[in-house]
Amino acid sequence: MKVLAAMSGGVDSAVAAARAAEAGHDVTGIHLALSRNPASYRSGARGCCTIEDANDARRAADVIGIPFYVWDLSERFHADVVEDFMDEYAAGRTPNPCLRCNERIKFAAVLDRALALGFDAVATGHYAQLRTGTDGLVEMHRAADAGKDQSYVLGVLDQQQLAHSLFPLGDTPKPAVRVEAERRGLLVADKPDSHDICFVADGDNAGWLREKLGDRAPNHGGAIVDDATGEELGRHDGTFGFTIGQRKGLRLGVPAPDGRPRFVLDIEPVEGTVRVGPRERLAVSALEADRPRWCGTVPRVLEGPEVTVQLRAHGAEHRARVEVHDGDRVRVELLEHASGIAPGQAAVFYDGTRVVGSATITATTRVVA
Template sequence: MRAVPEVGASRPEGPTGAPRRVLAAMSGGVDSAVAAARAHDAGHDVTGIHLALSRNPASYRSGARGCCTIEDANDARRAADVIGIPFYVWDLSDRFHEDVVEDFMDEYAAGRTPNPCLRCNEKIKFAAVLERGLALGYDAVATGHYAQLATGPDGLVEMHRAVDDGKDQSYVLGVLDQRQLAHSLFPLGGSTKADVRLEAAERGLLVADKPDSHDICFVADGDTAGWLQDKLGDRAPNHEGPIVDAETGEELGRHAGTYGFTIGQRKGLRIGRPAPDGKPRFVLDIEPVSGTVTVGPHERLAVRRLTGIRPRWCGSAPTRLQGTVQLRAHGSELPATVVVSGEAVEVELHEPAYGIAPGQAAVVYDGTRVVGSATIAATA
């Protein structure tokens, strides 16, 4: 675990020190239930809301796969009853489909690898929900994310990593801007997951031992390639094409859709025969127009420079920063020099990264503080 100096995990009071009207986003899991309970204990006027994001929600989830099922909505409602707060279900399925699901399909069809959790946080949980909440007179949205907030020396709200490295979710929150952070509460940022589960049990919350959800919530069985095949199929312009060896230029096989591949992928290539040196091949490049998937040795995945677009800054935009970047939700921090010029973000890595795909997010840190993020457009 890391120590974050002078960081308040929940920022429980408004500018005047008075309790706030808070919307607690309750997914039906243990984290959001305890976050809502802690906000209520802090004296806030809390209302629980469950976001109905699926147009056709399943009755039951399968283990830790997926979320947003009818079972999850019922679990959230029971937790709200135990806490003693009002509870409502908000149907945001149309906006979720347009802003998250359609974006996910479009990005894969274009040969990029998106992160739908970042897009959901940006467009749904801290945009659509916050917009509606502010219009209804609420002051903040509380979630069960593991991150910490503090007021910096310049008066701006800073977001920092959680104290629990293993549960830190600041990466998927790197798309939040200053206005959104100023209306956010993360009550769990100073806790470990074990502590949260124990607290849930002590509070009598039935979700105390509920498994965490994993994978992409709208791909409940975890088969992303199969889901994309079903949704895109031969409607995509790149629905079939060659698999080419980067070393020899030889066509090694054919594929049924570039959307079934991502940079760095090793398994499922179905190219039949090994490389001459016997080493495994990895996906090095995806060309969506011709539908060509290029494969080759692991060392050719090395990336030392990134170009980012569509930056989202948590506070003031930097011009040049010696810090770190995180390139995957569960990836390690890499030392880097970040140079910002308008909407362009250039990242020079001090050590190589492997398997980095356009469409992924590069989240920039200054120590434990999240500076912001950008979408990777090119690597070198």
């Protein structure tokens, strides 16, 4: 097959490209230039949007012996990922930009261009496994290394995208990937993993949003209030600085009567109100979601002992019953309560290790105390 290997400049994508070439595929490496000004994104070892990363990817391609190109997708990345991130926070929601990048950039813009250029598949360094099911469809399963599993952020991929994807590392523990990289002579063998959000240079999401959103209405300033009494406990300079479940950085001037910490329970961006209360008020028994993306056949109901939902990239699985209404609305009954779930987050549905699909959370039902 003709394979396009997306090379971020990290160890995982380098080994994935090497494995694809060793398997006999005709491999071409590409690095995605996602920042219109690389110096404004990450620096050093913090992320995947730097000039150093592009150079690391090029050197890895040279060692592997494959052609290498840089594709400038900075305008589309800014429109589809960065602007979406800002809009979601401005609306009081909590998005996952990595998931959005996979949906709209790596497995949409890149894959579409790859197919148009005559490539058969795109290979990445993501940790997930692909198998052919009994119905002939391509199934995506969790990675063998549970600690590195990235199936959650890939839950937006549909059948057509999965059919043209390769995840060469899905069956391998991360430590073994580093050992392999060293054996292959790849200089990125010891390069630290990227963390946080690639386009937030210092990892300070709230500070970055404050700078970018500025005085954008209706998020400039408001009250932090007690959810039970309505008492004003403090002021803030933008709801974009908060997410449901947050404990730190609230700067409340009035302690709770029982001395226990308070958590963000609700965000009302129009009024600019942030509601806080005790941890137990964060418990959620059900949720509503829209914009579903299915990896295969669209289900009507998902239920059974193996059906779970994951609500954060590195969060726990929760047993659940999932109902799909009119093809575009999803209701999830959580058989095990979750905590601190925010609109804008992705709910990814599993049947055992198989990823069934995902949807974007629009509302939650709190457990009645």
